[in-house]
Amino acid sequence: MRIGELSRRSGVSPELLRAWERRYGLLRPLRSSGGLRLYSSDDVDRVRLMREHMAGGLAAAEAAALAAGAVEGARHAQPALDLAALRSGLSDALDRFDEPGAQAILDALLGAATLESILSVVVLPYLHDLGARWERGTASVAQEHFASNVLRGRLLALGRGWGRGVGPLALVGCLPGERHELGLIAFALALRARGWRIAYLGADTPLDTVGEAARSLAPALIVLVSSTRKGVEESADPLRVLAEHHRIALAGTGARDVAAPPGVIVLTGDPVAEAERVTTIVGDGSA
Amino acid sequence: MRIGELSRRSGVSPELLRAWERRYGLLRPLRSSGGLRLYSSDDVDRVRLMREHMAGGLAAAEAAALAAGAVEGARHAQPALDLAALRSGLSDALDRFDEPGAQAILDALLGAATLESILSVVVLPYLHDLGARWERGTASVAQEHFASNVLRGRLLALGRGWGRGVGPLALVGCLPGERHELGLIAFALALRARGWRIAYLGADTPLDTVGEAARSLAPALIVLVSSTRKGVEESADPLRVLAEHHRIALAGTGARDVAAPPGVIVLTGDPVAEAERVTTIVGDGSA
Amino acid sequence: MRIGELSRRSGVSPELLRAWERRYGLLRPLRSSGGLRLYSSDDVDRVRLMREHMAGGLAAAEAAALAAGAVEGARHAQPALDLAALRSGLSDALDRFDEPGAQAILDALLGAATLESILSVVVLPYLHDLGARWERGTASVAQEHFASNVLRGRLLALGRGWGRGVGPLALVGCLPGERHELGLIAFALALRARGWRIAYLGADTPLDTVGEAARSLAPALIVLVSSTRKGVEESADPLRVLAEHHRIALAGTGARDVAAPPGVIVLTGDPVAEAERVTTIVGDGSA
DNA sequence: ATAGGTTTTGTCAAGCTTTTGTACAT
């Protein structure tokens, strides 16, 4: 806003506002191409605060120093959308086997936040937490089954049509024995958001099955997930063979600290970040 | 649409619209073969947004930057499920009599969101908006008919089989003279999602027909809708009689501020919320 | 009809009708042997639509483009529905790893047929056929994985919110070792269509997990599925224990010809029919 | 606080083109 509007909102004359700027540096407005001062709504707060301090008896110079600093501080204390609260609400609902409640929270999330932030701030941390509670024995297997199925249904629905388009094709699946497909779906969604096409094979996919599909689809990338190191080691030989003909990425906690066959990209970070990285790698190489 | 129509809809003179385009790039209309500017309905929104910002005290240049940026920004930081965009897409498709386009958007919505949120965030607001436009004369009767028929077909398809099952039975219909059944269908779907069985009588149902049906079906609840107050008042006497033998709920904007006969539940809120409330009431009473 | 009649019905002068034809191609009348224009009743609609659009403020050129397109669109939108053809189309699309194609067919199905008929005429026979082809070695494991995941995502989306409501609660899951959950989902959907609430535990659920969930949810029925006889036999003992406290139904081809523990309902038919039967049994008993 | 100059923005005008309904001659 320009100086007139700021004056109206704050009750301080334009001349005085300019004086405060020159003398105390209270405000640092941007300038238009013609030189007019352009203020933000923060500046209104700053000016109001300054007036309050002066009404409280402070000298102008002191009031300005306080007002300039205070608004900076307040800025950091305001969360836009309370993702943390929604995450714990989701967690509670799923623990209670409350499917409608969980769906309602997911609706709210999907309508208000980006897919990526939902994945990396809500869903993936929730899964991680559920896994930890399961190991400590404070979450039951039934809760884990129930929650997985609710989330899986929802995430798969978001992937509807992910095979369509003109982007590079990613063939995605879990290594044999691996049953946790939520991380894989999250990864596939993150790839999809970057323009990839997805062919989804799901949980517990034998490697010769992957090979079969790869022969007929000729994907630009094969993504395999395993949450256990053992799963990766047991598949080491067929992986090596597969890697001779296709570009392969290996993800999941099981892929860490494993000697990957040559040519296999190891993805150790979170799905969203790694999807970005893989997109860069493949994009540079092939396009 | 051409500049004159945009001017009429937005309340901004053609000269000014051209000036805003030249100076701030607020709009980027297509051109006809002869060079005339052709605008979309998005542009109406943009201009309205600009005027709102100016009414809020912003200078034209800043207001334009915000209005143009709002669309850009929405595109960049897209929520996973952009309900607002889908709603306006639906609105555009129906305005254009583009039935396949509308169906595709409904497909996408049904795949990704809960029926409830689709009803309360997309369909019902759309109906409300259509009604408002119709009153202002900016929507034609043909458009309203077309849109109603597409939505009614789709929603009724979702209700297919809603009479089956084990839940309490709701007998639903419109009061005599009432022809807008979409709100009623939405209400019935929300009840169905809560386990009710539905017997659907549709638009413009004489009350003795309702009485007959009620005698043979013994419903746990009769839901009647009227969008006009007059409709409710004219049916006051037979309603009173019906209420002696059955539990009745009265919904629709016509039900507001009306002296309801004793024993009649008046539902003034949106269908989804009221379906929840009614379910609680009846659930407490009977189960 | 000739141009005079069309003019009378549509309220547009013959000269103007000819101008619209020449300029915008709005109508393409047949010609009599003498060269007179011959119109169909569709053309009346087109002209009326054009006038509606113009009344709505659109310029003639734009109105004509919309009117000509809308009638085209409406024509394409009503092909009769051939379930058998759609089923084989679905099968082909899934065999080809063509996810978008499969989704489009599912869209068409869901828009035009009841869920029940889709399940019993398309999805379940398709699964049966896929199993048979797999045994004969004419379908690959990769195809089966891919198809299962597409269908599972779609069916789970249809079940969204199935935990809500006032109906009896069914706790559903696959027996340990059982990985084919599509039949289970179909069964759950058929129950839901009859007013049941569903708590879904998914594939490969340990029986103590089921017991845990049952203790906290107190379901009216527990549904367990197994496609192999071996799965049932191995779980015989814990099943007996579970049956002492809960009403249990056992479904899937594995449930046939097995000596069921006392009190366990054995469901040997197709999911839709058996859902009906179970609803009758439980409905008679409790309501 | 004032003076004198600058920027911003809504409006208008002139001269020409496009669009579109109607009319007329063949």
Added chain:
DNA sequence: ATGTACAAAAGCTTGACAAAACCTAT
């Protein structure tokens, strides 16, 4: 029926202008 013509309405571009708001400097 066809083709052409015509005129009113609406639109385009360029350019200008004046009031309001804002700038710097004194």
